[in-house]
Amino acid sequence: MLPVIVAAAAAAENPLIPGIPDIIWSAVCFIVLLLFFWFKVLPAVQRTLDARAELIEGGIKKAEIAQAEAAAALEKYNEQLAEARAEAARIRDHARQDGIKILNELKEQASAEAARITANASVQIEAERQAALVSLRAEVGSLAIDLAAGVIGQTLTDDEKAASLVDQFLADLEESEKMAR
């Protein structure tokens, strides 16, 4: 405890008047510490802080880049998806149009065929009708002449006369048919 008393006594003697050694040693300590902090500690700390900030900023930047890349990839994917959809729709449309076209062609072909068949048939019918008409006319002519010869008792040998008579008859027959319709 003795040194404490001495120090207290010394401090109580003239606490406001500095001694030369007091100032000198204070200055020595201060200068040493100031230089130490100024040129050693604070630059080291500042470097560390800068490096740390850079690291954090770098990390943030990296994350941002990755995010941008992901967004770009998503966009690209969506684009491709939309493209594929459009392509599919186009193909479908095309197929539908093709189908319609084929159907129409087939229909046309069918109707053309039908028309051809109908035309053939009517030509044939006409021909047969003509043939029937001719043979009928021949038969009916001779039959009628035979009949008429029997009725009127005379032979119609004169060809010219016979032909005119048959024609007359047939014309009458046709007339009566028309009237009947």
Add this chain to the structure above:
Amino acid sequence: MLFAGTPFELNRIMLIRILVTVVIVVVFWLGTRKMKLVPGRGQSLIEMGLDFVRVSIAEDLLGKKEGRRFLPLLTTFFFMILAMNFTGTVPGLNVAGTAVIGVPLLLAAIAYVTWIYAGLRKHPGKFLRNSLFPPGVPWPLYIIVTPIEIISTFIVRPVTHTLRLLMNMIVGHLLLVLFFLATSFFFVQAPGLFKLFGVGTLAFGFAFTLLELLVIVLQAYVFTILTAVYLQLALADEH
């Protein structure tokens, strides 16, 4: 005493100051020798201490740019005062390095010179005029205002800056000396039941040691932050 009779005379307090200086250098040298981006425990503590001065004192009051400029000074002030105050409660040392006027006076003088220099440098020509003749005051009032400004700014400020720290440390030291000497006296020399008084004085000594620990940190902080405030006032644009 070493070098007795020379200007480099070393008494106990001077030795304590040198010891403190060495301890600070060693601690901070070890703490910042190999700094890592991800700090370990020791580095975290050192960084926390340095950050306290840098962020809470320098950058808060002076801004980023000026704060960085005066950071070495403020950091030195804070840790030097803190460590020298602290020796007042270290058993075996028992007296604060700041309890003799040398350190408080020197540091206050350095602060004084620094803020006047900073003001003159930043506002050459206008600094002294604005300090002594505050703008916006009607001129007859300068008869009163100017002497007040001279006294308060250029005389009272450094004096209080010095004495606040010095007196806190001296008084703390005296109180602790008083209580522990009394305890020693009561326990060792007092007759009979008077020894019981020693328990009370010991308890008070303990309580005031805790108070001293608070004062130690507080005074280091106050001294440093006042330096920053004076710098801020000198650098402010009103001047």
